[in-house]
Amino acid sequence: MHGLQIPRCISSIPIAAGSWFVSAVMESQSRVFAEILPVAAREFTANEKHGLEVRAVNSQNPINVNRAREVQVTGTAEICGPADRVSVRVTVANSKESVNEVTNSVTRRLEYILQSVRQHGVIDGDTSVRRFLHREADQYHMEAEVKVTFSDFDKMERVCSVLLEKLDKSVCVGTPHFFHSAESLNQMRRRACVSAVENAQQKACEVSQLLGQTLGPPLQVREEETREWRGEDEEDGGRCRDSAPLPHIPHITASSRVSVSFSLRDRSRKKL
Structure with a gap:
């Protein structure tokens, strides 16, 4: 070894003529690999003064680690839900020769409308x-x-019926407008995403089997990807032609597409 003394804590293994592979285990959980090159090889290694190359590798991060096996799948899901809110516009109007008369007339009916709404919760x-006040001639x-x-559709129908019955022609009840609240849309988006992940997991499970x-x-x-779209109006099948059109409750569909990666384990490998 050309006068090189190998300590007891270092093990030497001959590899080829004129070369040795030296491994020293350090107390800091690192390994030092030293390679002594032959004379012929050292002549072409200008950057090495003594033909000695040292590489330190942490034992917690070995060089040759097999990449974890995995399976990548996509999952999609659609959630459809009806509108959960409805708004109604109720209008009262009157004309008088003085401002006080017309204000008192409209205010009395307006207070009755608000009282009826409060009584229904x-x-x-x-x-x-x-309120809008303007003058036309005299x-x-x-x-x-x-x-x-309203969040309760039945309650909305009862309020409209009461107002039409009590105020008759002096009140105008508009057509109900159904819509989705922000809370309802967010809940549909979350449900679609969770269902898409569940579908992806089921697909990955079948592939692994x-x-x-x-x-x-x-x-x-x-x-x-996540999307929402409004459903098409339902057909008027079975509705009498002479009857008034019923307000349509719209539906919105929320969809989600996810990509999920799962690790794979070999069944045949015995657990230690």
């Missing part, structure tokens, strides 16, 4: 009022509009 935050015309938002593997934990979940 509608909070003030779901009610808005607008008459003062005043119009008031109440917009009420086909390959004789065991499906491991997920490595990555990514939502690639």
Whole structure:
């Protein structure tokens, strides 16, 4: 070894003529690999003074580590839901020769409308009022509009019936407008995403069984696309031609597409 003394903590293994592979185990859980090159090889290694190359490798991060086996799948899902809110506009109007007369007339009916709405459990935050006063020739015309938002469709129908029965032609009840609240849309989006992940997991499980593997934990979940669209109006099958058209409750469909990666474990490998 050309006068080189190998300590007891270092093991030497001959590899080829004139070369030795030296491994020293350090107390810091690192391994030092030293290679002594032959004379012929050292002549062409200008950067090495003594033909000695040392590489330190942490034992917690070995060089040759097999990449974890994984399966990548996509999953899609669609969630359809009806509108959960409805708004109705109720209008009262009158014309008088003086401002006080027309204001008192409209205000009395307006207070009755608001009282009826409160009696059916509608909070003030779901009610808005607008008033408009103008003059036409010798008459003062005043119009008031109440917009009420309901989360209970049956309650909306009862309120409209009461107002039409009590106020008759002095009140105008508009056509109900159905829509989806922000909370409802967010819930549909979450349900679609969760269902898409469940579909992807089922697909990955079947693929792993086909390959004789065991499906491991997920490595990555990514939502690639999310969309919403309004459904087409239902056909009027079975409706009498002479009857008034019923308000249509719209439906919105939320879809989600996800990409999920799962690790794979070999079934035949025995557990230690």
